Amino acid sequence: MDDLQGQLDKLAAMYPGEKTDLNHSNPFELLVATILSAQCTDERVNTITAKLFPAFPTPEALAQASFEQVADLIKSAGLWRTKARNLILMAQILVEEYDGQVPNTREDLEKLPGVGRKTAGVVLANAFDIPAIAVDTHVFRVANRLGLADASDPLETEKQLMEVLPQEYWIRAHRWLIRHGRVICKARSPLCSQCPLQPHCSYFQALEEKES
Secondary structure (H helix, E strand, C coil), X not given: CHHHHHHHHHHHHHCCCCCCCCCCCCHHHHXXXXXXXXXXXXXXXXXXXXXXXXXXXXXXXXXXXXHHHHHHHHCCCCCHHHHHHHHHHHHHHHHHHCCCCCCCCHHHHCCCCCCCHHXXXXXXXXXXXXXXXXXXXXXXXXXXXXXXXXXXXXXXXXXXXXXXXXXXXXXXXXXXXXXXXXXXCCCCCCCHHHCCCHHHCHHHHHHHHHHC
């Protein structure tokens, strides 16, 4: 437990005030941005939504959009055809079944087109402040390297993180692990020499043993 708390304290010190990089001003915008973020960088998503949000600022507006209108605005995103269809269908369901509001339960979120477990977790945590851990490629990599998880897939990583981390840390730890994966614990060339988490890191310790 002391080692876990040490990791959490260092992550908190390294990334104070960490929040999602997806620009949004309400749950609907965050839901749209997170759907777009699949196989797409947050920077690209923010460029897209800077035009998409003014054009379709509400579920009602997006629900009435044509495929061509939405597709034209999101063509720089990966899988844009599927995303355009999903965004329109998602908005229509919000209007028809949820009075134009984004639901705040995982079950209801995952019923929406384009919304999987990771997207639902992002929305729950960042739009509603409901404890959740969304495991993207960064969280999966960093959690397993640090030894916070020992899993071969995102779902098992999420389960293990939820077991080992106190619930009050879930939202913040998710954000810290993403940032750490982007800044230091990179996929191909992790900056281990710059990492304050060396003493806690299973990946680094394995490298040290291999080189000794």
